[in-house]
Amino acid sequence: MTDAAVQALTEEDYAERMARAAIAAADAGLAGLLITPGPDMVWLCGYQPTAVTERLTLLVLSADTEPQLVVPALERPDAESAPGAGALRMTDWKDGTDPYGAVTWLLAAGGRYGVSDNAWALHLLGLQRTLPGGSYRALTDALPMLRAVKDEHEVARLAAAGAAADATYRDILSVPFDGRKEADIAADLARLLREHGHSQVDFTVVGSGPNGANPHHEAGERTIRTGDMVVLDFGGLKDGYGSDTTRTVHVGEPTAEAQRIHDIVRTAQQTAFEAVRPGAACQDIDRAARAVIEDAGYGEYFIHRTGHGIGVTTHEPPYMVEGEHQELVPGMCFSIEPGIYLPGRFGVRIEDIVVCTEDGRRRLNNTPHELAVVS
Incomplete structure (x- = not known):
């Protein structure tokens, strides 16, 4: 930048x-x-x-x-x-x-x-x-939209924060997961966010195995093992603006079911992204993601809104949720983060920050969406 x-x-x-x-x-x-x-x-x-x-x-x-x-x-x-x-x-x-x-x-x-x-x-x-x-x-x-529409400098700062979070994700893929506690991985994420320029780390969610079925699980003392799906959701502030991204990784080769669930969420996330355009209602983005998951038979396991705004805080208007009729306009920045959460088993979530542009949309997170295998 x-x-x-x-x-x-x-x-x-x-x-x-x-x-x-x-x-x-x-x-x-x-x-x-x-x-x-x-x-x-x-x-x-x-x-x-x-x-x-x-x-x-x-x-x-x-x-x-x-x-x-x-x-x-x-x-x-x-x-x-x-x-x-x-x-x-x-x-x-x-x-x-x-x-x-x-x-x-x-x-x-x-x-x-x-x-x-x-x-x-x-x-x-x-x-x-x-x-x-x-x-x-x-x-x-x-005034729900007071801070919702960002100018070019705000978008640039959000993009820089997103790039730093992306670099953090790329680095975390090379650290060992098997045999380490969730808290250990969370500490690695916090350290990497700071190394990549964050002045403040707001959250480092590491939900392994059944803990991944809790969308806001905080990293705990559970030991991660081969065969676990692990939800990684992390972010904070860089140059005064927020980052927030989620990727789900698998320790060792995933089962066919784990891969299928991840593919459903990946499709839902992409479908919602493609629905972003000026004039679309916020609830349209939620509906686009939710329809994919419902059609796959997992609607009851998608238990939160599809997204939230981001700026000088990591959660602010606008919200991508049913009943929100606010229309998108260029400069609005928000997350798209559908998920499937199977109680007692595992969860999957994929999240990018997106900005609505004059001609559609742009991602501010650009790491691969495919299910990464870690060791």
């Missing part, structure tokens, strides 16, 4: 994001947005407190006013060094004073606000108590 592809976001970039979010809020009938520490705040203004505590930190966005960041006084120096700090006004409050008094003067009486999904109940209740006429909606409900 070129240097331009990973260039740092500028103050102007953050200002544009905040302005766009404020306009989107107004278009949705909201008086503004109340953004607490977490991925929304990082994406909008680049600020991530060193520790998220009971002290109120709040980014207030409204189409009628300039962006405002309310912070504890002791954290103001860190906030002022955030990359987007120059694009907003800052107000601080001191311990022993009412933090909500530092906020409510910014809010419209009786206003309806979108609030970050991860806002502490402590703070939301404090706002309600201080400004009882206000009402609040979770940001995912109010």
Whole structure:
């Protein structure tokens, strides 16, 4: 990837994001947005407190006013060094004073606000108590597509993260599996992700044998043996953007049944990928994958949605699931990860990150989908 592809976001970039979010809020009938520490705040203004505590930190966005960041006084120096700090006004409050008094003067009486999904109940209740006429909606409900459409630089970062995860997968194929614990393989995956440029490892799922039938099994103390199917699902953050990929490998030569189940999932994943295009509904991607698995007689063993968005976090809107009518547009990035899970026996999942493009789709993971044999 070129240097331009990973260039740092500028103050102007953050200002544009905040302005766009404020306009989107107004278009949705909201008086503004109340953004607490977490991925929304990082994406909008680049600020991530060193520790998220009971002290109120709040980014207030409204189409009628300039962006405002309310912070504890002791954290103001860190906030002022955030990359987007120059694009907003800052107000601080001191311990022993009412933090909500530092906020409510910014809010419209009786206003309806979108609030970050991860806002502490402590703070939301404090706002309600201080400004009882206000009402609040979770940001995912109010503006589900706020971060869903990525610009070219975001896609470039996601592609780089995907390439690093691909390199990790290629390397893990050469390590021994037989006789080692799941936790040992997970440690190898974490080490490799970091070696390939990840600053943060979010998960290293290693589900061997019957553990693979649990989609979110965490690597444990089970010893992997020849004859096991092993689900490998891993990812994290590189240059601030997420990776997330899954491949399923077999220790030693697979049985005919194991190969057949894997082939069904591989076909489902490819069919869903081919369904991606501008204007398709998110649920269409889920339906495409699910139809293949149902037609093969394993519908009851595909027990989760087909995909989720990815960006500055590894799970975010849009979601590829039945009932999601949101249409795909160029720049949306999301996973396609169908699976079959046979309780007490084994599981199979194949996952790529995909971006919707002007003329269709593009994979951001490009390792082979065939069932790899490891030793």
